[in-house]
Amino acid sequence: MSPFNPTPNADPLWIELGARRYPIAFGAWNAASASSALALVVTNEVVAPLYAARLQEVLKRQHRLVDVLVLPDGEVHKSWPSVSLILDRLLELGADRHAVVYALGGGVVGDLAGFAAAIYMRGLAFVQVPTTLLAQVDSSVGGKTGFNHARGKNLIGAFHQPQAVWIDLQTLATLPDREYRAGLAEMVKYGPIADPAFFDWLEREADALNARDPAILSVAVRRSCEIKAAVVAADEHEGGLRAVLNLGHTFGHALEAGLGYGELLHGEAVAMGMVMAAQASVDALGCDPALLRRLQALLARLGLSTVAPRLGADRFIALMMGDKKNQGGAIRYVLLEGMGRPVLAKLPHALALQAIAAHSVAQ
Numbered sequence: 001m002s003p004f005n006p007t008p009n010a011d012p013l014w015i016e017l018g019a020r021r022y023p024i025a026f027g028a029w030n031a032a033s034a035s036s037a038l039a040l041v042v043t044n045e046v047v048a049p050l051y052a053a054r055l056q057e058v059l060k061r062q063h064r065l066v067d068v069l070v071l072p073d074g075e076v077h078k079s080w081p082s083v084s085l086i087l088d089r090l091l092e093l094g095a096d097r098h099a100v101v102y103a104l105g106g107g108v109v110g111d112l113a114g115f116a117a118a119i120y121m122r123g124l125a126f127v128q129v130p131t132t133l134l135a136q137v138d139s140s141v142g143g144k145t146g147f148n149h150a151r152g153k154n155l156i157g158a159f160h161q162p163q164a165v166w167i168d169l170q171t172l173a174t175l176p177d178r179e180y181r182a183g184l185a186e187m188v189k190y191g192p193i194a195d196p197a198f199f200d201w202l203e204r205e206a207d208a209l210n211a212r213d214p215a216i217l218s219v220a221v222r223r224s225c226e227i228k229a230a231v232v233a234a235d236e237h238e239g240g241l242r243a244v245l246n247l248g249h250t251f252g253h254a255l256e257a258g259l260g261y262g263e264l265l266h267g268e269a270v271a272m273g274m275v276m277a278a279q280a281s282v283d284a285l286g287c288d289p290a291l292l293r294r295l296q297a298l299l300a301r302l303g304l305s306t307v308a309p310r311l312g313a314d315r316f317i318a319l320m321m322g323d324k325k326n327q328g329g330a331i332r333y334v335l336l337e338g339m340g341r342p343v344l345a346k347l348p349h350a351l352a353l354q355a356i357a358a359h360s361v362a363q
C-alpha cells in the first residue's frame, strides 16, 4: 500500500483484482465507462429528489433508456422486499444481460442494488454512485452486497464488484450531520487496522473534519479508499486479511440487530464496537491502553458516542454467535496488538462481556 500522502489528489484510483480492475473516480459524475444498453438507477425517496435528475442527464449521453427506481429509505428496508422491487423493475423493463444498474445513494442502496445486480440473470454490471460519507469511504468499494436478516446483519449477500465507483464529494453538502458523523467512524477505522500515520493526521485535522473542510475531506476520503482497495485487492473474498475491515463490527452488528435496525446508524454502532474491541485488546492481548484512550477521544471529538445502549449479555452473545467471521462455532473478533496491527482472534465470552459492560450504559 502506498504511504499516506496528505495532499489533495483527484486522479482516479484503481482497484486491482488480478485480471480485473476498476476505477474509483473523484469529482463530477462522468458516464464515459457506461454502455449503450438500458440503465436502471436505483435510489431512495430521500436521494431521488436531490440527485436522480442530475445522474439521469449524465447517463442519457451513454444509454438509450435510463429508468429510475425509488426505494423506501432506511436500514429497516435493507431486506428482500427491496431487492425484489429491483428485480421486478428490471424484468418489467425487459432488461437483458447488457443492462447496467447504478446505485445512487448510501450504503443501504449500494448493498441492495449491488446484490440485485449480482443475481439478475446471474449477474449485471453495476456502478456505485455513493452519496453518503460512509458509502464514499467504505461501502461503495470492494463488492460486498446483500441485505439484513432478523438473525443478523448482511447474512444474505454476494461478492459482486462494481464496474466503477463515482465519488462526487459535492453530494455531501446535503448529508445530515448525524449521517456524516456515522461515516467518520468507518474513516477512523482505517487508522488502527492499517495506517497509524493516517490516524495521527485525523487527530490533527479533527476540527477541519467537523467543519467538513473540502480539502481535508478529499484527502481523507481518498486515503480511506486507498486502504480499502489495497485490502480488497489482497483478499477479495475475505479468506483472511479482509476481516480487518470488520474491526468493531462483531460487536457493532450485534448492537444494530439487537436494538432493531435503524435505531443506531451503522457507523454509530461501529464506533461503539471499535471501542469494545480496543478494550478487549487491552484486556486479552496487552494492547497499550493509550490506543483505547486515543480512539475514544478521537471518536468523541468527531461527535460519536463511545458508550453503547445496554443489550442483555445473552442476547449480545447470541447475536455475535451468528457473525460471518465465526469458525467452528467460535466467535472471531478483530482485535488490535497495537495501532496498525490488527489480528483475528477468539475470546472467552467473559472477556467479551467485560469489554461490553465497560462501554455500555450502566444497568
Ligand SMILES: NC(=O)c1ccc[n+]([C@@H]2O[C@H](COP(=O)([O-])OP(=O)(O)OC[C@H]3O[C@@H](n4cnc5c(N)ncnc54)[C@H](O)[C@@H]3O)[C@@H](O)[C@H]2O)c1
Residues within 6 Å of the ligand: 044, 046, 047, 050, 073, 074, 075, 078, 105, 106, 107, 108, 109, 111, 131, 132, 133, 134, 135, 138, 139, 140, 141, 142, 143, 144, 145, 153, 154, 171, 172, 173, 174, 175, 176, 179, 182, 183, 266, 267
Ligand atoms: N458493502 C460494504 O462494504 C459496506 C461497508 C460499510 C457499510 N455498509 C452498509 O451500509 C449501510 C450504511 O450506509 P450509510 O451510512 O450510507 O446509510 P444509508 O444508506 O441509510 O444513508 C444514510 C441516510 O442518508 C440519506 N442520504 C444518502 N445520501 C444523501 C445525501 N447526499 N444527502 C442527504 N441525504 C442522503 C439516505 O437516504 C439515508 O436516509 C449499512 O447497511 C451497512 O451495513 C456496507
Ligand SMILES: O=C(O)C(=O)C[C@@H](O)[C@H](O)[C@H](O)COP(=O)(O)O
Residues within 6 Å of the ligand: 138, 142, 144, 153, 154, 186, 238, 242, 243, 245, 246, 249, 324
Ligand atoms: O468490506 C468489508 O469487508 C468490510 O468489512 C467493511 C465493513 O465496514 C462493512 O460494514 C461490511 O458490510 C461488513 O461486512 P460483513 O461481512 O460483516 O457484512
Ligand SMILES: [Zn+2]
Residues within 6 Å of the ligand: 138, 186, 249, 266, 270
Ligand atoms: Zn461497516
